[in-house]
Each structure stands twice: as structure tokens, then as C-alpha cells.
Amino acid sequence: xxxxxxxxxxxxxxxxxxxxxxxxxxxxxxxxxxxxxxxxxxxxxxxxxxxxxxxxxxxxxxxxxxxxxxxxxxxxxxxxxxxxxxxxxxxxxxxxxxxxxxxxxxxxxxxxxx
Amino acid sequence: xxxxxxxxxxxxxxxxxxxxxxxxxxxxxxxxxxxxxxxxxxxxxxxxxxxxxxxxxxxxxxxxxxxxxxxxxxxxxxxxxxxxxxxxxxxxxxxxxxxxxxxxxxxxx
Numbered sequence: 153x154x155x156x157x158x159x160x161x162x163x164x165x166x167x168x169x170x171x172x173x174x175x176x177x178x179x180x181x182x183x184x185x186x187x188x189x190x191x192x193x194x195x196x197x198x199x200x201x202x203x204x205x206x207x208x209x210x211x212x213x214x215x216x217x218x219x220x221x222x223x224x225x226x227x228x229x230x231x232x233x234x235x236x237x238x239x240x241x242x243x244x245x246x247x248x249x250x251x252x253x254x255x256x257x258x259x260x261x262x263x264x265x266x
Numbered sequence: 267x268x269x270x271x272x273x274x275x276x277x278x279x280x281x282x283x284x285x286x287x288x289x290x291x292x293x294x295x296x297x298x299x300x301x302x303x304x305x306x307x308x309x310x311x312x313x314x315x316x317x318x319x320x321x322x323x324x325x326x327x328x329x330x331x332x333x334x335x336x337x338x339x340x341x342x343x344x345x346x347x348x349x350x351x352x353x354x355x356x357x358x359x360x361x362x363x364x365x366x367x368x369x370x371x372x373x374x375x
Binding site: 183185187192194200202208210242248256258259260 | 310370
């Protein structure tokens with residue numbers, strides 16, 4: 153099993169450009185999450201999904217959109233990138249059953265917006 | 267107002283020392299409290315705590331949860347340089363995991 157994978161690993165954008173980050177998991181997990189981590193800080197939740205076709209806002213959703221068309225994939229979109237979105241983005245998934253909340257993380261995507 | 271608060275923010279110790287990291291959280295829709303270790307990549311899972319007073323242990327690391335006082339501690343005994351990392355605690359509540367800001371631990375030889 154590959155676990156949680158993220159594409160791309162690195163990206164540099166100019167202000168105003170758009171891009172999509174892809175997260176894929178092969179563990180048949182129901183819940184998937186997108187976080188951002190800025191230098192010296194913890195992870196902040198952007199959006200999450202508790203199942204195929206559903207999404208919800210997290211702590212810092214502005215400037216981002218997401219889609220969960222297939223259970224194994226969770227896409228994060230930036231429609232018009234801004235320098236404030238320079239960060240490391242982590243995707244995570246978990247089974248979603250009440251007794252098992254461990255989240256499995258992808259390797260991260262380092263995004264720089266110039 | 268931060269929901270999950272970790273202390274201290276950073277800590278420098280020498281090999282062999284014992285450290286205690288603290289995490290306080292809110293109670294709304296609480297499901298579990300998780301600890302992660304983060305080096306220069308994605309967080310790696312350490313412990314998940316759901317019941318008060320039951321210590322979870324893995325080698326030199328241990329953790330316990332106090333659901334009455336709404337906090338958890340992570341202990342590391344006989345620290346090694348390989349323990350140098352950011353330690354994150356997170357509250358799983360409702361359907362979301364909310365992270366604290368982390369404690370940066372540096373272990374000097």
C-alpha cells in the first residue's frame with residue numbers, strides 16, 4: 153500500500169495563478185483533510201471531507217476550494233494564488249470510525265507564491 | 267482563542283534528561299487526544315488517548331490524559347539526540363482534528 157500520496161511535491165506560482173493539489177489514499181478511508189503549516193507553527197485545517205461527495209470548511213478555508221468526487225481522492229484548489237498562501241500543505245486521511253481517529257499524513261507539498 | 271494549547275513552546279535539554287510536554291484542550295464533542303512527532307517532514311503518529319488516567323507507553327515515551335482537567339502530558343525519559351523534533355498534540359472533536367502550535371524539543375549531546 154502506498155498510504156497517502158500528494159502531487160506535486162514542490163511548486164512555485166506567480167500571484168494570481170491557479171493550481172490544484174492532489175491527495176490520494178489507498179486505505180479505503182472515509183475522512184480526508186487538507187492542512188497548511190507555516191514556519192514555526194502547528195497545522196491548520198483548511199477543508200475536510202467525511203465521505204465521497206461531501207466537503208466542509210475548516211479553520212482557514214478562504215482562498216481555497218476542494219472536491220471529493222472519488223473516495224480515494226481529495227483535491228485542493230487555489231483559484232488565484234496569493235503570497236500569503238506560501239506554505240507547506242499536508243493531506244491526511246482516517247477511517248472515520250469512532251474508535252479509531254489516527255490520521256495518516258501524506259509527505260507534504262511545498263508551495264511558494266511569488 | 268486557541269482551542270489546543272501546548273507548552274512550553276520550545277525546550278533545550280541534554281541527552282539523558284527527562285522531559286514533560288503539556289497539552290490543554292477544549293471539551294466540546296471530544297473524541298480523542300493525539301500526539302505526533304514531526305521532524306523535517308510529515309507528522310508521525312505517537313499515541314491516541316481516549317480514556318482518562320490510562321497511560322499509553324512506547325519505549326521511552328509515555329502519555330496520559332486527564333479528561334477532568336482537560337489536559338494531556340507526553341513524557342520522554344532518557345532523551346536522545348534523535349528525539350529532537352516538534353511534538354504536536356491534537357484534539358479530535360466532531361469530525362475535525364485541531365492541532366496545537368507544537369513544542370520544539372532540542373536534545374544536545
